[in-house]
Structures are given as structure tokens and as C-alpha cells.
Amino acid sequence: MISTALQEARDTEEMREKSISEEQRPLFHLSPRVGWMNDPNGFSFYQGQYHLFYQYYPYNSYWGPMHWGHAVSPDFLRWTYLPAALAPDEKYDKAGVFSGSAVELPDGRQLLVYTGVAETYEEKGKKTVRQTQCLAVGDGLDYVKYEGNPVISSEMIPEGGSLEDFRDPKIRKIEDGTYRMLVANRPADGSGQLLLYRSNDAFHWEFHKVFAQNFNRFGKMWECPDFFELDGKSVLLVSPQDMLPEGFEYHNGNGTLCLIGDYDPCAETFTEETNQAVDYGIDFYAMQTILSPDGRRIMIGWMQNWDTIGVREPRDPWFGQMSLPRELRIIDGKLYQYPIRELEKYRRNKVEYSQALLKGNRALDTVFVKPETVTDGLALPGISGRCLDMEVVVSCPEGAKLFNKFTISLAADKEFHTKISYRPYESIVKIDRKFAGSRRAVIHQRRAQVQMQDGQIRFRIILDRYSMEVFINGGSKVMTATIGTELSSDGIFFACDRDAVISVTKYELVM
Numbered sequence: 001m002i003s004t005a006l007q008e009a010r011d012t013e014e015m016r017e018k019s020i021s022e023e024q025r026p027l028f029h030l031s032p033r034v035g036w037m038n039d040p041n042g043f044s045f046y047q048g049q050y051h052l053f054y055q056y057y058p059y060n061s062y063w064g065p066m067h068w069g070h071a072v073s074p075d076f077l078r079w080t081y082l083p084a085a086l087a088p089d090e091k092y093d094k095a096g097v098f099s100g101s102a103v104e105l106p107d108g109r110q111l112l113v114y115t116g117v118a119e120t121y122e123e124k125g126k127k128t129v130r131q132t133q134c135l136a137v138g139d140g141l142d143y144v145k146y147e148g149n150p151v152i153s154s155e156m157i158p159e160g161g162s163l164e165d166f167r168d169p170k171i172r173k174i175e176d177g178t179y180r181m182l183v184a185n186r187p188a189d190g191s192g193q194l195l196l197y198r199s200n201d202a203f204h205w206e207f208h209k210v211f212a213q214n215f216n217r218f219g220k221m222w223e224c225p226d227f228f229e230l231d232g233k234s235v236l237l238v239s240p241q242d243m244l245p246e247g248f249e250y251h252n253g254n255g256t257l258c259l260i261g262d263y264d265p266c267a268e269t270f271t272e273e274t275n276q277a278v279d280y281g282i283d284f285y286a287m288q289t290i291l292s293p294d295g296r297r298i299m300i301g302w303m304q305n306w307d308t309i310g311v312r313e314p315r316d317p318w319f320g321q322m323s324l325p326r327e328l329r330i331i332d333g334k335l336y337q338y339p340i341r342e343l344e345k346y347r348r349n350k351v352e353y354s355q356a357l358l359k360g361n362r363a364l365d366t367v368f369v370k371p372e373t374v375t376d377g378l379a380l381p382g383i384s385g386r387c388l389d390m391e392v393v394v395s396c397p398e399g400a401k402l403f404n405k406f407t408i409s410l411a412a413d414k415e416f417h418t419k420i421s422y423r424p425y426e427s428i429v430k431i432d433r434k435f436a437g438s439r440r441a442v443i444h445q446r447r448a449q450v451q452m453q454d455g456q457i458r459f460r461i462i463l464d465r466y467s468m469e470v471f472i473n474g475g476s477k478v479m480t481a482t483i484g485t486e487l488s489s490d491g492i493f494f495a496c497d498r499d500a501v502i503s504v505t506k507y508e509l510v511m
């Protein structure tokens with residue numbers, strides 16, 4: 001039986017999606033069917049296709065009582081919407097069906113694990129919030145909430161843990177056929193911890209142990225945990241709230257954190273060795289991964305950030321996008337990310353320039369470059385567009401003095417541009433969308449520290465209509481930002497204060 005709340009959500013999305021034209025949406029990044037989207041949920045491979053659910057409010061483009069939207073894809077890039085999967089329609093989740101994950105049961109059904117949020121109001125308007133972990137079982141299209149919900153209640157939180165901040169379950173089946181669930185929680189010190197629960201059948205759970213603790217090192221509360229083995233190491237991903245910057249590694253506000261270390265499967269303990277940010281750009285949060293049938297660890301994130309949601313225009317028919325799915329590797333103890341390889345089959349119309357000389361323009365190395373000078377940069381015939389996969393390799397001509405600053409302007413015309421710049425003496429890559437058309441005073445720039453490698457800096461840039469993802473030096477750092485620039489601004493210009501040598505390979509992405 002489909003509840004009235006779910007039916008209403010399904011009717012609304014079916015009716016309102018018709019008013020959104022294809023061009024108003026990204027080409028290959030998933031956006032909500034209608035209304036608002038945040039975190040990816042239940043990222044899974046089930047019955048021959050990839051399923052992606054998402055935090056969803058179909059009634060307008062602002063966050064509201066959370067539902068789960070649903071889409072499927074054969075290849076991570078061409079998405080088909082399915083009807084909304086879950087609505088807040090039970091006592092224990094009336095205030096929201098929050099983030100969670102999915103696993104296939106031995107009998108072939110799909111199990112969704114999510115956080116139910118319940119709010120009660122006492123006298124004088126005092127609000128009590130309770131977050132508990134709940135289940136729904138389905139066939140890839142329709143899901144029925146489990147009658148034993150919640151399966152992890154407030155009583156199962158260890159002493160001192162917040163009953164209010166207890167969410168984002170990530171389930172996994174381990175080798176002996178039993179299940180583990182990591183849940184984010186706020187301990188008594190006000191920061192974050194991850195609680196590990198275990199079950200033999202995925203329905204009956206017990207508290208096992210505290211799996212990881214923040215101790216107020218990386219922000220406060222940790223959201224959306226994910227844990228997996230990769231290339232002989234163990235990786236814990238979380239999205240911390242209330243971060244403070246640490247050099248160029250972490251930035252203020254909602255951030256992303258990757259802890260790499262070792263895991264002892266007998267004691268079920270994780271020992272941290274190194275830490276780093278996941279994405280160094282503006283819009284990336286709440287990432288989740290899956291292991292694809294061919295053994296790749298693939299991550300997707302919400303291509304937005306709670307601190308930048310004000311970038312929207314209030315009348316937009318949808319808000320929020322998913323990042324490009326990214327293949328992960330650990331190399332020399334560091335996280336590397338690559339655009340999902342399925343993208344390559346959509347490449348068309350290759351345009352290539354090998355070792356072209358970019359003449360230096362000393363005026364570029366001033367603190368402020370007026371926007372109208374952007375189009376004075378070098379435009380290369382055939383290099384333009386808003387849906388593309390482009391590699392740019394930059395180096396210094398032999399015997400010449402190394403440039404101070406190199407820039408690529410994208411989605412550009414006389415009025416607008418989004419810029420990537422590199423200052424080799426400072427080892428700084430900067431992305432800047434200040435001139436991308438936003439009329440809101442949110443963060444528009446961000447910097448990451450990157451050294452040249454063998455005398456080169458390499459960018460792989462994935463542009464979709466309303467976003468830019470920059471993979472630097474073979475995926476060692478990634479910077480992501482959304483843009484709202486009109487699609488008619490499709491120029492690309494290169495500039496440098498001294499002579500540089502550039503090689504450019506550009507493909508249009510066509511789907």
C-alpha cells in the first residue's frame with residue numbers, strides 16, 4: 001500500500017517535471033526530478049542497473065521534510081527517474097526520511113536503511129528531536145517500511161551520545177554473511193563519532209562498538225560515513241560540519257574528510273594514518289561509494305554545500321545536483337580520483353593542439369584582471385562549449401623564465417567567465433566563479449596547493465551545463481564548483497603572463 005504522502009509526492013513530480021526543459025538541467029549530472037535535492041542515498045547496483053536515491057523535497061526548491069527521490073542508470077551518466085521511493089509518513093519519520101544506504105538481501109529483495117526523524121512538541125513549544133535507524137524493503141521500484149521500525153532506537157546509543165544527532169547509516173555485508181552498519185553520532189564532547197552496529201540478518205541489530213572518534217579535530221559532528229578497503233588500505237570518508245581551515249587542506253564550514261589507515265578485521269578496529277580533504281573546490285559534500293560489479297570503488301557526492309545553497313535563484317524549478325561519479329584509488333597513501341571511465345564513450349569531435357606556444361601578456365600578472373580582458377586571452381579554434389571533457393597540459397618553454405600565472409577562462413564571453421588559474425611560485429590552483437553570473441554573496445573562490453610535476457601542471461576539466469569539475473595532476477586533487485551562467489557563454493580562453501607551452505585535447509560530450 002502506498003501512503004497518501006508518497007502518492008502525493010509521486011503525483012507532484014509527475015505533473016511538475018513537464019515544466020522543466022532539457023536545457024534547464026545538466027546533461028549528465030543527476031538533478032532532482034523536481035524541487036530540492038541533497039545527499040546521495042542508497043547508491044547501489046541492483047538487478048542489472050545502478051540505483052541512486054537522494055534526499056528530496058518535491059514541493060519546492062528549498063529543503064523541507066525529506067523524502068527519497070530515485071533514479072536508475074546503466075552507466076552512471078544517463079539517468080532515468082523512477083517514482084519517489086520513500087516519504088515521511090510514519091510516526092518515527094514524520095519529520096524526515098534522512099540519508100542512508102542500500103544492500104541486496106539473500107532473497108533478492110533490496111533493503112534500504114535510513115534515518116527516521118521524529119519531532120515532538122511539549123508545552124511552551126519546546127521541541128524534542130529523535131533520530132533512529134529504520135528499514136524499507138523493495139523490488140527496485142516500490143518499498144515497504146519494515147513493521148519492526150525503528151530497528152536501532154535511542155536506547156541503543158551508548159552513554160553520552162546525542163539522541164538528536166544520530167544518523168546516516170551505511171550498511172555493508174561482510175565476508176561471513178553478517179551485516180555491519182556505521183552510524184554518525186554526536187558524543188558528549190560535542191564533536192563526532194561513528195557507532196558500529198551488527199546484525200546476522202539485517203533486521204535485528206545490536207550495538208557493537210565505537211568505531212571512530214573525532215575528538216574535535218576535524219570540525220564537529222561527522223555526517224554521512226562510508227568505510228571500505230582500497231588498494232591494500234582502509235578508507236573512512238565523512239562529511240564534517242563546522243570545520244576550521246588548516247592551511248589549504250580544509251576550509252571553513254561543511255567539509256569533506258578522507259582518513260586512510262589500516263583495519264584489523266578480527267578486532268574490527270580502524271587505525272588512522274593520514275588525513276586529507278576529498279574535494280578542494282566549493283560544491284561537494286555527503287559523498288557515498290559503491291563497489292561496481294567489475295571491482296571499481298566509485299564515489300558520488302552532492303555537488304553543493306550547505307554553506308553555498310544561497311547561490312540559487314528562488315524561482316528555480318529544481319535545486320541541487322550530484323557530482324560526476326568518480327573512480328577512487330589509493331596511490332602512495334593518498335586518495336586519487338578519476339572521472340568515471342564510462343564518460344569516454346560519449347566523447348565526440350576531438351580537437352587537439354599539441355605543444356602550442358601561448359604568448360605571454362605581462363598585464364595578466366596584476367592583482368585584478370578586469371573581466372572584459374578575459375576575451376583577450378588566446379581562443380583556440382574548435383575549443384569552446386559547455387558540455388565537454390578537456391585536458392590541458394601546461395609547461396614552460398625550454399630555457400625561458402617560468403610564468404607567474406596561467407589562466408583558463410571557461411563558460412566565457414565579454415561579460416561572464418569562470419576561471420581556473422595556476423601560480424607555480426606559490427603552488428596555488430584557484431577556481432573563481434565570481435563572474436559566473438551569481439547575484440548572491442556566497443563563496444565564489446577557492447584555492448588548493450598543487451606542485452608542478454616534471455615541469456608540468458595538468459588539468460582534466462569536466463564541464464556540464466551548470467558545473468565544472470577540475471581533476472588536477474592525474475586526479476591527485478579535485479576542485480568542484482557549480483555555475484549558473486547562461487548557456488550562450490561558451491567561450492574558452494587561455495592566458496599567461498610569460499610564454500608558456502600548452503597542449504589541449506578537447507571532446508564534446510554528447511548523450
Ligand code: FRU
Pocket residue numbers: 038039055066098099115167168223224285286
Ligand atoms: C547531510 C545531511 C545528513 C542528513 C541529511 C538531511 O547533508 O545533513 O546528515 O541525513 O543531510 O537532509
